[in-house]
Amino acid sequence: xxxxxRQVVAIARPGLAWAVHFIAIYALISGACAARAxxxxxxxxxxxxxxTVICAGLCLWSVAAxxxxxxxxxxxxxxxxxxxxxxxxxxxxxxxxxxxGG
Amino acid sequence: xxxxxxxxxxxxxxxxxxxxxxxxxxxxxxxRRLSSVSxxxxxxxxxxxxxxxxxxxxxxxxxxxxxxxxxxxxxxDLETYSQVFTMHGTLMMFLFAIPILEGFAVYLIxxxxxxxxxxxxxxxxxxxxCYLFGGIIVLSSFLFDxxxxxxxxxxxxxxxxxxxxxxxxxxxxxxxTFAEIASVTAAVELITAILCARAPGMSLAKMPVFAWYILIxxxxxxxxxxxxxxxxxxxxxxxxxxxPFFDPVLGGDPLLWQHLFWxxxxxxxxxxxxxxxxxVATMLPTFVGKPLFGYGFAVxxxxxxxxxxxxxxxxHMFATGLPILSLSLFSAASTMVAVPTAIQVFCFIATxxxxxxxxxxxxxxxxxxxxxxxxxxxxGVMLASVPFNFQAHDSxxxxxxxxxVLIGGMVFPLIxxxxxxxxxxxxxxxxxRLGRWVFGLMFVGFNTTFLLMHLTxxxxxxxxxxxxxxxxxxxxxxxxxxxxxYILAAGIALxxxxxxxxxxxxxxxxxxxxxxxxxxxxxxxxxxxFNFHAxxxxxxxxxxxxxxxxxxxxxxxxxGVMRGIRDGRRETLGCDPxxxxxxxxxxxxxxxxxxxxxxxxxAVLFGAMLASAYWLCAVGAAIALVALTLWAxxxxxxxxxxxxxxxxxxxxxxxxxxxxxxxxxxxxMLVLMALFASLIFGLLYLWNIRPESAETLSRPDILPxxxxxxxxxxxxxxxxxxxxxxxxxxxxxxxLLSLATAMSALLSVAxxxxxxxxxxxxxxxxxxxxxxxxGFVAFVLAVLAYWSxxxxxRRVSRRVGPGQSMPDFNLATFAKxxxxxxxxxxxxxxxxxxxxxx
Numbered sequence: 001x002x003x004x005x006r007q008v009v010a011i012a013r014p015g016l017a018w019a020v021h022f023i024a025i026y027a028l029i030s031g032a033c034a035a036r037a038x039x040x041x042x043x044x045x046x047x048x049x050x051x052t053v054i055c056a057g058l059c060l061w062s063v064a065a066x067x068x069x070x071x072x073x074x075x076x077x078x079x080x081x082x083x084x085x086x087x088x089x090x091x092x093x094x095x096x097x098x099x100x101g102g
Numbered sequence: 103x104x105x106x107x108x109x110x111x112x113x114x115x116x117x118x119x120x121x122x123x124x125x126x127x128x129x130x131x132x133x134r135r136l137s138s139v140s141x142x143x144x145x146x147x148x149x150x151x152x153x154x155x156x157x158x159x160x161x162x163x164x165x166x167x168x169x170x171x172x173x174x175x176x177x178x179d180l181e182t183y184s185q186v187f188t189m190h191g192t193l194m195m196f197l198f199a200i201p202i203l204e205g206f207a208v209y210l211i212x213x214x215x216x217x218x219x220x221x222x223x224x225x226x227x228x229x230x231x232c233y234l235f236g237g238i239i240v241l242s243s244f245l246f247d248x249x250x251x252x253x254x255x256x257x258x259x260x261x262x263x264x265x266x267x268x269x270x271x272x273x274x275x276x277x278x279t280f281a282e283i284a285s286v287t288a289a290v291e292l293i294t295a296i297l298c299a300r301a302p303g304m305s306l307a308k309m310p311v312f313a314w315y316i317l318i319x320x321x322x323x324x325x326x327x328x329x330x331x332x333x334x335x336x337x338x339x340x341x342x343x344x345x346p347f348f349d350p351v352l353g354g355d356p357l358l359w360q361h362l363f364w365x366x367x368x369x370x371x372x373x374x375x376x377x378x379x380x381x382v383a384t385m386l387p388t389f390v391g392k393p394l395f396g397y398g399f400a401v402x403x404x405x406x407x408x409x410x411x412x413x414x415x416x417x418h419m420f421a422t423g424l425p426i427l428s429l430s431l432f433s434a435a436s437t438m439v440a441v442p443t444a445i446q447v448f449c450f451i452a453t454x455x456x457x458x459x460x461x462x463x464x465x466x467x468x469x470x471x472x473x474x475x476x477x478x479x480x481x482g483v484m485l486a487s488v489p490f491n492f493q494a495h496d497s498x499x500x501x502x503x504x505x506x507v508l509i510g511g512m513v514f515p516l517i518x519x520x521x522x523x524x525x526x527x528x529x530x531x532x533x534x535r536l537g538r539w540v541f542g543l544m545f546v547g548f549n550t551t552f553l554l555m556h557l558t559x560x561x562x563x564x565x566x567x568x569x570x571x572x573x574x575x576x577x578x579x580x581x582x583x584x585x586x587x588y589i590l591a592a593g594i595a596l597x598x599x600x601x602x603x604x605x606x607x608x609x610x611x612x613x614x615x616x617x618x619x620x621x622x623x624x625x626x627x628x629x630x631x632f633n634f635h636a637x638x639x640x641x642x643x644x645x646x647x648x649x650x651x652x653x654x655x656x657x658x659x660x661x662g663v664m665r666g667i668r669d670g671r672r673e674t675l676g677c678d679p680x681x682x683x684x685x686x687x688x689x690x691x692x693x694x695x696x697x698x699x700x701x702x703x704x705a706v707l708f709g710a711m712l713a714s715a716y717w718l719c720a721v722g723a724a725i726a727l728v729a730l731t732l733w734a735x736x737x738x739x740x741x742x743x744x745x746x747x748x749x750x751x752x753x754x755x756x757x758x759x760x761x762x763x764x765x766x767x768x769x770x771m772l773v774l775m776a777l778f779a780s781l782i783f784g785l786l787y788l789w790n791i792r793p794e795s796a797e798t799l800s801r802p803d804i805l806p807x808x809x810x811x812x813x814x815x816x817x818x819x820x821x822x823x824x825x826x827x828x829x830x831x832x833x834x835x836x837x838l839l840s841l842a843t844a845m846s847a848l849l850s851v852a853x854x855x856x857x858x859x860x861x862x863x864x865x866x867x868x869x870x871x872x873x874x875x876x877g878f879v880a881f882v883l884a885v886l887a888y889w890s891x892x893x894x895x896r897r898v899s900r901r902v903g904p905g906q907s908m909p910d911f912n913l914a915t916f917a918k919x920x921x922x923x924x925x926x927x928x929x930x931x932x933x934x935x936x937x938x939x940x
Contacts, residue, residue, distance in 0.1 A: 004305055005680050011402065015409040022413045025431060033425035036793045071307030074398025075405070078445070082406040086438040090413070093430030100425050 003069040010076035014059035014083035021055035033100035052091040059084035127632035139223035148205025159193035171584035173572040183568035184251035191254030203377040213622035216301025218674040229287035231701030236281025243273035250274035289323035290769040297679040298762040304682040315380025318408040326369035328776035333362030345870040353795025354867030364415035372411040378515040395452035406442035436486030463537030467518025474510025499559025525611030525627035536600040543593030550586025619644025625657040636662030686756035689739040700729035741905030771919040807931035810853035814924025816846040821917020828910035844890035
């Protein structure tokens with residue numbers, strides 16, 4: 001893999017991590033809070049927390065260890081930071097709330 | 103036979119090796135101009151047609167404002183008012199904003215990237231005619247007194263047969279779906295063009311920032327439009343066939359439509375904004391005289407917006423009773439999107455601060471964009487807050503917000519872009535003096551109209567009301583808003599006048615009139631059909647600034663790759679998607695009528711569907727199929743090499759994962775996967791929120807569902823084996839394996855169909871959705887089978903020779919994706935059969 005390809009991957013990886021995290025959180029909320037009530041809030045919290053740690057970690061990877069080379073290094077760094085913040089913001093509701101109703 | 107650079111070894115694809123470069127690229131004259139596939143012609147058509155729709159939609163907006171100018175007005179009756187505001191929104195969002203921006207991208211991207219044309223010129227022509235015919239279908243509803251009146255979002259149940267009898271909603275659903283083909287084809291075309299056809303040396307990091315904006319926008323279209331296409335097809339199926347997707351009595355849900363619509367609708371706002379912001383990021387450095395501040399920040403911000411904008415759709419649905427936790431998730435995502443947006447705005451401000459900006463007309467529009475769009479963004483953050491949204495929902499505050507975002511974020515940069523790139527369209531400069539008047543009228547008119555609407559909304563005036571009672575505190579605000587709209591319209595009218603005036607009386611534009619740094623100004627603005635005699639090596643993001651020798655010589659004398667190739671074919675340079683290193687000579691098609699005929703066939707198909715003339719639908723489909731088959735039935739170009747100059751010995755149309763055909767196929771698979779995912783989303787959504795309905799559903803047959811999974815894997819396997827046989831030039835093996843691929847695809851269709859037989863699609867929404875999934879996958883399988891047979895037929899009839907395995911190479915990727923869809927569908931059916939549905 002070339003230096004530039006690594007940088008492109010480092011830009012895209014946080015976005016993909018955010019997308020996976022968003023889908024996971026949306027699916028968990030839908031599973032717990034819709035009519036079917038597939039599982040309880042505790043499961044939602046644990047699974048959501050795990051997804052958050054893993055996906056935020058993938059984003060911060062681009063921040064803590066940005067790829068070598070000057071071309072798109074800044075883009076990779078900022079992409080990681082923006083998406084890590086977005087993941088934490090999406091997950092925040094799970095931790096501030098106590099149930100589907102608030 | 104191995105690749106050869108001798109002309110004798112090159113079979114049948116030459117068009118006349120004695121023709122000059124200018125002859126090869128010449129645009130046909132007279133009526134044959136309609137057959138042109140040049141990006142310059144097609145791009146301009148998109149732009150001009152989009153602007154005509156803008157003017158029509160603008161007149162409709164003036165009718166709305168005239169109706170609301172005083173309380174109790176009777177200028178429009180209630181039904182006409184609903185039609186007028188519905189068509190205003192529909193034309194603006196679907197037929198103006200996206201197509202005109204795509205038109206600019208189609209026109210500018212090859213010029214900026216150092217390509218002689220877009221990679222799929224025929225697809226561009228096909229997309230344009232789909233857009234034109236689709237737009238005509240939507241507009242023709244006025245002639246039949248059947249203009250849609252359900253709002254540009256066509257909410258159900260209002261748009262169902264029970265509440266919208268007649269054809270009004272059908273005109274919208276069929277016409278818009280047809281026109282959307284153009285957006286999706288343009289998206290695939292632009293993704294491929296940006297990744298696969300750049301000048302030597304132009305790595306992704308040296309790409310003009312406009313190309314980044316368009317690349318991300320194109321990916322967003324590829325993923326964002328499918329939910330609406332699926333939603334429209336389901337709604338039309340409910341209206342036409344009575345399938346109960348959205349009928350709560352039979353386990354459907356009207357909110358499913360809103361989910362599918364806004365899954366498209368919110369990213370659409372960013373799809374509109376990003377290209378316009380890309381124009382700003384291109385124009386701004388020119389007038390400041392310095393490169394864009396923070397290229398890396400801007401790229402990160404654009405990528406972030408592209409992703410995060412897909413997580414906001416439900417903030418349009420805050421008042422529909424979603425779980426509180428869901429509201430918080432979407433509120434957080436809606437707030438977070440402000441971060442990358444603000445980063446972009448800071449990049450623009452920092453660029454402004456880095457030099458002494460020249461206050462030209464385009465620059466005024468950029469400043470207007472910054473001030474208006476930032477205000478719109480701030481009210482967007484307000485609306486992301488759930489409690490505030492509950493209060494402001496469906497009020498004129500929202501109308502003010504969306505116009506601040508869309509007019510500020512798109513129309514102001516667009517008019518600035520017209521002033522900036524007008525020399526490309528007319529060869530002349532537009533008037534700076536009139537331009538300042540245009541800007542002044544538009545800025546004052548816009549703010550008078552829409553700033554006050556915030557107050558009107560906060561005072562409680564709801565959207566979409568045809569009139570209002572006197573004395574509610576809305577009278578004067580509405581009067582002033584209407585006056586403002588006339589001032590805004592005067593600005594647009596003056597712009598149109600200036601554009602036509604400049605065509606004859608504007609001063610001739612010199613080469614690079616603004617002193618810009620990007621490659622589209624290398625040649626004098628109006629070149630007769632062609633872009634680059636030789637494609638120059640690029641060393642920076644602003645080559646015309648950093649490589650002064652490019653402007654020191656006449657444009658046609660600039661040194662570069664591909665000057666000397668003389669096969670009499672239209673060609674450009676194919677590159678590595680990341681590094682931009684030259685990889686191959688990319689053969690391009692010449693003018694042809696076939697895409698237009700295919701689009702006309704589809705127009706007959708869609709139009710006849712409106713008229714319930716189903717035999718005519720079949721005729722239209724047959725015309726389109728024949729045209730598309732002839733389109734693809736051409737000699738292969740791969741298998742030879744050419745000396746491209748500057749030390750490059752390049753193959754023609756390389757058979758490789760990095761080839762333009764393969765990249766386009768991956769883009770197409772992305773669209774198909776998004777369509778499939780939309781259906782799966784619908785299935786899971788209905789299953790989750792209507793468990794009582796799921797319990798009463800008949801179950802799919804498990805055995806054929808299991809066979810379908812196996813056959814799906816067989817489809818992927820045979821496709822892969824065909825690729826291997828073709829690449830190693832095993833003629834008979836590849837032909838037989840193509841037939842096996844087609845056979846397994848047809849058997850998969852049968853297995854999926856038999857599995858679903860116990861389920862009556864008219865009985866429940868869930869059953870109808872299962873059938874919709876089966877129908878969609880069957881359609882993709884039918885395409886795969888047709889393609890496999892087509893490849894086999896071409897091989898048997900000697901249309902392809904040794905070393906020309908690109909169609910089979912690409913089919914393998916398509917087969918893998920299709921096999922995955924079959925396997926996933928089969929797995930869902932098995933879960934349903936085992937009781938998981940209930």
